[in-house]
Amino acid sequence: MTPRILLINGPNLNLLGKREPHIYGSATLAEVEALARDQASSLGVELETFQSNHEGAIVDRIQGAAGWGPEAAVDDRTERLRKPSAIVINPGALTHTSVAIRDALLAVDIPFVEVHVSNIHAREPFRKHSYLSDKAVAVICGLGVYGYTAAIAFAARHLKAGERE
Numbered sequence: 688m689t690p691r692i693l694l695i696n697g698p699n700l701n702l703l704g705k706r707e708p709h710i711y712g713s714a715t716l717a718e719v720e721a722l723a724r725d726q727a728s729s730l731g732v733e734l735e736t737f738q739s740n741h742e743g744a745i746v747d748r749i750q751g752a753a754g755w756g757p758e759a760a761v762d763d764r765t766e767r768l769r770k771p772s773a774i775v776i777n778p779g780a781l782t783h784t785s786v787a788i789r790d791a792l793l794a795v796d797i798p799f800v801e802v803h804v805s806n807i808h809a810r811e812p813f814r815k816h817s818y819l820s821d822k823a824v825a826v827i828c829g830l831g832v833y834g835y836t837a838a839i840a841f842a843a844r845h846l847k848a849g850e851r852e
C-alpha cells in the first residue's frame with residue numbers, strides 16, 4: 688500500500704505569503720501545499736493536507752489519523768483505515784503552548800517531523816520552547832518554506848517503516 692504523509696499547519700499559517708513576509712517569505716500556503724503534493728507524487732507517497740486555526744480541530748485531525756474521534760480517516764473505497772506513516776506538522780504558535788497537541792501525537796503513535804518556517808531560536812525567548820520537539824523524529828526551522836520540502840523528503844525516505852494499513 689502506498690505510504691501516506693499527513694501535512695498539518697496550525698494557526699495563522701493560512702496567512703503565509705501575507706503575514707510578516709520578512710519573516711515568513713512570500714509563498715502562500717496554497718503554493719506550499721501544491722509543491723508538497725507534486726513532491727509527494729514524484730516520491731510515490733500520498734499526501735494529505737490540513738490547516739486549522741483551532742487547537743481542537745488539529746487534535747481531532749490527529750486522532751482521526753489513527754481512526755479515532757470525529758475525524759476518523761477511513762479510505763472511501765475500501766472502508767479501511769488509512770493511517771499515515773508520518774506526520775509533518777507546523778503547529779504555529781501552538782508549538783509553544785499546546786500540551787493537547789503533544790498528547791494527541793503521542794496517543795496516535797505516528798512518527799512526526801516538526802517544521803517551522805522561521806528560526807524560532809533567533810526570535811523572542813518564548814518561541815524557543817516547543818511542547819513537541821523532544822518527541823519529534825526531527826525538527827526543522829529557519830529554512831523558510833523549504834523546510835516543508837526537506838521534511839517530506841525525509842519522511843518519505845525514512846519513515847516508511849511505520850507504514851500500516
Ligand SMILES: O=C1C[C@@](O)(C(=O)O)C[C@@H](O)[C@@H]1O
Nearest residue numbers: 699777779780803804805814
Ligand atoms: O505561527 C508561527 C509560525 C512558526 O511555527 C514558524 O513557522 O516559524 C513559528 C511560531 O513561533 C509562530 O507562532
